[in-house]
Amino acid sequence: MFEDLNDLYQQVILDHCKQPRNFHELPSANRSAQGRNPVCGDQLKLFLVLDGDTLRDISFTGSGCCISKASASLLTEHLKGKTRADAEKTFAQVHELVTTGQSAGDVGKLAVFAGVHKYPARVKCAILAWHALMGALKGDAEPVTTESEQD
Amino acid sequence: MSSSPDWLALRKDFPILDQKVHGRPLVYLDNAATSQKPRAVIEALVRYYERDNANVHRGLHELSNRATNHFEAARARAAKFINAPSADEIIFTRGTTEGINLVAQTWGMKHLKPGDVILLTEMEHHSNMVPWQMIAERTGARVAYLPVTGDDGLLDLSQLDSLLTPQVKMLALVHISNSMGTVNPVEALCARARKKGITTLVDGAQSAGHLPVDVQAIGCDFFVFSGHKICGPTGIGILWGRQEILNSLPPYQGGGEMILTVGYDRAEFKQSPQRFEAGTPDISGPIGLHAAMDYLDAIGRDKIWKHDQELAGYAYEKLSAFKGIRLFGPKQDRAGLVSFLLQDVHAHDVVTLADRAGVALRGGHHCTQPLMHKLGVESTARASFYFYNTRAEVDVFIEVIGEIRKFFGQ
Numbered sequence: 001m002f003e004d005l006n007d008l009y010q011q012v013i014l015d016h017c018k019q020p021r022n023f024h025e026l027p028s029a030n031r032s033a034q035g036r037n038p039v040c041g042d043q044l045k046l047f048l049v050l051d052g053d054t055l056r057d058i059s060f061t062g063s064g065c066c067i068s069k070a071s072a073s074l075l076t077e078h079l080k081g082k083t084r085a086d087a088e089k090t091f092a093q094v095h096e097l098v099t100t101g102q103s104a105g106d107v108g109k110l111a112v113f114a115g116v117h118k119y120p121a122r123v124k125c126a127i128l129a130w131h132a133l134m135g136a137l138k139g140d141a142e143p144v145t146t147e148s149e150q151d
Numbered sequence: 152m153s154s155s156p157d158w159l160a161l162r163k164d165f166p167i168l169d170q171k172v173h174g175r176p177l178v179y180l181d182n183a184a185t186s187q188k189p190r191a192v193i194e195a196l197v198r199y200y201e202r203d204n205a206n207v208h209r210g211l212h213e214l215s216n217r218a219t220n221h222f223e224a225a226r227a228r229a230a231k232f233i234n235a236p237s238a239d240e241i242i243f244t245r246g247t248t249e250g251i252n253l254v255a256q257t258w259g260m261k262h263l264k265p266g267d268v269i270l271l272t273e274m275e276h277h278s279n280m281v282p283w284q285m286i287a288e289r290t291g292a293r294v295a296y297l298p299v300t301g302d303d304g305l306l307d308l309s310q311l312d313s314l315l316t317p318q319v320k321m322l323a324l325v326h327i328s329n330s331m332g333t334v335n336p337v338e339a340l341c342a343r344a345r346k347k348g349i350t351t352l353v354d355g356a357q358s359a360g361h362l363p364v365d366v367q368a369i370g371c372d373f374f375v376f377s378g379h380k381i382c383g384p385t386g387i388g389i390l391w392g393r394q395e396i397l398n399s400l401p402p403y404q405g406g407g408e409m410i411l412t413v414g415y416d417r418a419e420f421k422q423s424p425q426r427f428e429a430g431t432p433d434i435s436g437p438i439g440l441h442a443a444m445d446y447l448d449a450i451g452r453d454k455i456w457k458h459d460q461e462l463a464g465y466a467y468e469k470l471s472a473f474k475g476i477r478l479f480g481p482k483q484d485r486a487g488l489v490s491f492l493l494q495d496v497h498a499h500d501v502v503t504l505a506d507r508a509g510v511a512l513r514g515g516h517h518c519t520q521p522l523m524h525k526l527g528v529e530s531t532a533r534a535s536f537y538f539y540n541t542r543a544e545v546d547v548f549i550e551v552i553g554e555i556r557k558f559f560g561q
Binding site for chain 1: 173495496497498499500503504507508514515516520523529530551554555558559560
């Protein structure tokens with residue numbers, strides 16, 4: 001019945017949604033930020049161990065739909081051990097990917113989110129963890145919301 | 152009484168229902184958010200704009216007379232719709248939300264003092280919570296809540312005595328819960344409040360178009376509802392209030408139409424309803440709503456209620472058979488909606504998938520975020536029914552939910 005939804009719910013996404021990676025608090029974290037999606041009430045918290053410019057460790061907790069959970073899970077996998085500059089560049093790429101379906105450069109497994117752009121209501125779900133990441137890197141005290149995100 | 156209406160024939164009055172969505176016949180089960188509009192309502196709007204459009208009141212020409220007559224006829228029709236004693240007690244608003252804000256800001260500013268209590272219930276829609284929080288902030292009053300027992304979505308009436316303290320000045324509660332489907336005992340609660348001199352407001356957003364409403368039998372002081380949930384247009388709603396209370400309140404907004412005389416320093420205001428209707432109003436809205444009220448009462452809201460309840464009861468029973476499903480709201484005497492969560496599947500994923508199968512549901516906190524938090528969930532998925540829905544559509548809905556469970560490996 002849902003064959004045409006495979007572009008949104010790709011196997012990798014279903015897998016990460018059912019078994020999210022790095023899904024726990026991080027006691028040694030020196031940065032953290034909350035992401036909230038006020039439309040659906042979803043929220044997640046991202047934890048970072050930032051060692052100089054390196055994201056030594058990264059994890060998340062919270063609740064959300066399949067897309068937002070898988071997005072957070074893949075984010076943690078993708079960025080562990082990378083630098084702040086890598087993270088910022090990937091944010092821009094993912095943002096472009098989920099809003100247009102394309103991105104400049106190789107984003108690895110994150111490419112599974114290309115189908116999200118066809119579901120405008122779900123763009124916020126896919127980008128929530130990434131906004132939280134930027135908040136954590138900036139050291140934002142206030143929760144980050146997706147409210148300003150254009151559908 | 153007369154026999155059961157021909158529901159399938161009535162369904163044909165709704166042009167929008169005859170379409171495919173993502174290649175499948177539309178099954179519209181988001182009626183608690185907004186209802187669809189019958190041709191009679193759409194035609195009333197077209198007729199008004201094609202023949203009678205003019206500004207109301209004060210006009211001395213034919214079109215203005217006609218527009219004014221239609222506008223005021225809608226007011227009288229609304230009074231009859233809820234058995235209000237007088238059309239002067241009917242105020243046109245933008246909807247339920249504006250009706251509650253109007254009462255909070257006028258009645259609240261006049262009557263609330265520091266230490267006073269506004270008693271709400273834990274199942275209120277944000278529209279019957281936030282306006283009171285805002286007025287509490289300004290007046291020094293505080294908001295208290297009659298608890299909900301749990302997933303069954305019932306009010307814990309054992310707490311009522313201890314909560315009805317002498318400080319309570321307002322009891323505002325929802326007639327039918329939009330997220331749980333609970334039908335609250337508003338008559339009994341308003342009677343208890345009245346004995347203690349507490350003013351009452353009933354939020355009828357989910358009830359007015361679904362069952363017969365008699366504000367005098369309910370015994371409340373204010374009753375509010377929206378047009379768009381009862382087959383009328385968006386942007387129009389009704390606030391009913393007791394005349395003696397309405398005329399004792401300060402105006403809501405200032406402007407044209409609500410004044411007797413205006414000087415450079417001050418103005419004198421008209422009585423209700425004009426007192427609360429500053430500026431050129433929504434004119435087509437009441438006219439469309441008039442057609443909607445005629446349409447519903449030609450069917451009979453007692454019959455609509457029975458049909459709603461049958462569909463919701465059937466859906467509830469079928470959903471109960473799914474392993475791991477969590478159902479919300481009362482098992483018996485529920486209104487025409489079901490709220491649920493599939494194990495380990497987020498409500499938004501359910502709604503996205505259902506949409507692909509042509510089934511329009513809603514997922515989220517349903518503007519009852521505090522209640523969701525209390526129940527330990529972020530959201531639920533909801534199917535809400537109206538008289539044009541059929542048992543066959545419930546079967547499609549159930550089949551689709553079964554497929555969604557399979558999709559997520561259940």
